[in-house]
Amino acid sequence: MKNWDDLRLFLAVAREESLSGAGKALRLDPATLGRRMARLEKDMQAALFVKSPQGYALTQAGEKLFERAGAVEQAMRSTAIEETAHSETLSGQIRLGAPDGCANFLLPQVCAAIGRENPALDIQIVALPRVFNLTRREADMAIGVSAPTAGRLVVRQVSEYRLHLAASEEYLNAHGPIPDLETLKSHPMVGYIPDMIFDRELDYLADLGAGRVALASNSVSVQLNMLRQSAGVGVVHDFSLPFAPGVRRILTEEVSLTRAFYLIRHVDDAKNQRLARFADLMAAGLKAEVARLEALSTEHERP
Missing domain, CATH: 3.40.190.10 (Periplasmic binding protein-like II)
Known part of the structure; x- marks a missing residue:
């Protein structure tokens, strides 16, 4: 196994999958980092990365070294915290x-x-x-x-946490009450950008049968602020509502989600x-x- 400094740099490049990304994390010039990786490959007598315009991908030899280096890193972390693991406070x-x-x-x-x-x-x-x-x-x-x-x-x-449909008081005053799900279909919906939903559990509007999302964001904080601006109706976390005065839940009997x-x-x-x-x-x-x-x-x- 090579010295720890070589392994530390190797792990950073493997995790960032690029010299520039690893260089930023390490505060090291990418060119210097590239030379260090080339030297490590020469010492190992094996190609550790497949280099392409898309970045650095690990070879089979690189994957093996990544496993071993990760184990060394974990052992060093454990050793470093052993003396303070039982202390009264964390550091x-x-x-x-x-x-x-x-x-x-x-x-x-x-x-x-x-x-x-x-x-x-x-x-x-x-x-x-x-x-x-x-x-x-x-x-x-x-x-x-x-x-x-x-x-x-x-x-x-x-x-667990709960989510409900919500809209601003201003929006509801301007557009009238929303008594049922059928009426909801005539209102603009606020929600996630459909092709950027990273977890099926977040696809709330699909579960409601909603079609077009008039205003969308990959951030629930942005979605909540859209509702505060009376942009339409959307699904919100109940725990977010205390931060959004003027936004209230609607159709709570018809729609109540638990995640x-x-x-x-x-x-x-x-x-x-x-x-x-x-x-x-x-x-x-x-x-x-x-x-x-x-x-x-x-x-x-x-x-």
């Missing part, structure tokens, strides 16, 4: 991937609370509307809206007590925050 850096609805409306409160109790801990929230690749270490753990069935992952359901958040970790981190403690804090905080905000959303509708 270091933890990166959490999450869909943007969860990242915008739930995680700021949850992570702020964890941070106050663990002042030496750096928490990074990566909000992206897609599934995170934990194998390539895009994050230490991720929150998903469905339980993955493939990959070496540990998955736990954290909390769940899952906390996803790589199986290699199962014995990492530091990440396990953070995962427990995150799961408990997320569940409590969903319950708190959903209760607020119904309280605001009471006359």
Whole structure:
């Protein structure tokens, strides 16, 4: 096995699949990185990457080295945190991937609370509307809206959450009440961009038989702001409504959706007590925050 510095650079290129991406992550010039990879391939006497205009893809030899280097990286992480694993507070850096609805409306409160109790801990929230690749270490753990069935992952359901149709008071005052689903068909719909829905659990409008989406975004935060601007009717998370005064639920008896958040970790981190403690804090905080905000959303509708 080569020295750790070579492996560290190799892992970055393999994960980013490009010299430029790895160079940004490492703060290293891509040309220098390219020379280091060429030297590593010469030392290994094997091609580790297939280079193309699309980027760097691992060869079979590269995949084998990626596995071995990943194991070394994990061993070094475990060694580094061994002395502090049982300390009263958490420290270091933890990166959490999450869909943007969860990242915008739930995680700021949850992570702020964890941070106050663990002042030496750096928490990074990566909000992206897609599934995170934990194998390539895009994050230490991720929150998903469905339980993955493939990959070496540990998955736990954290909390269910509810969604309903909603529109702004201004929109409803201007266009009249929407008493049933048949009437709903004559109103412009706000929702996801159909070909950018990354998880079947998010295809709410298809389940309702809705056709054209007049205003669409891959971000639920943007969708909610469209509703606040009286753009039409859409499906919203109940936990987001306290952040959108003037938007209220409609047809709650006819349409009530339930989904769940899952906390996803790589199986290699199962014995990492530091990440396990953070995962427990995150799961408990997320569940409590969903319950708190959903209760607020119904309280605001009471006359």
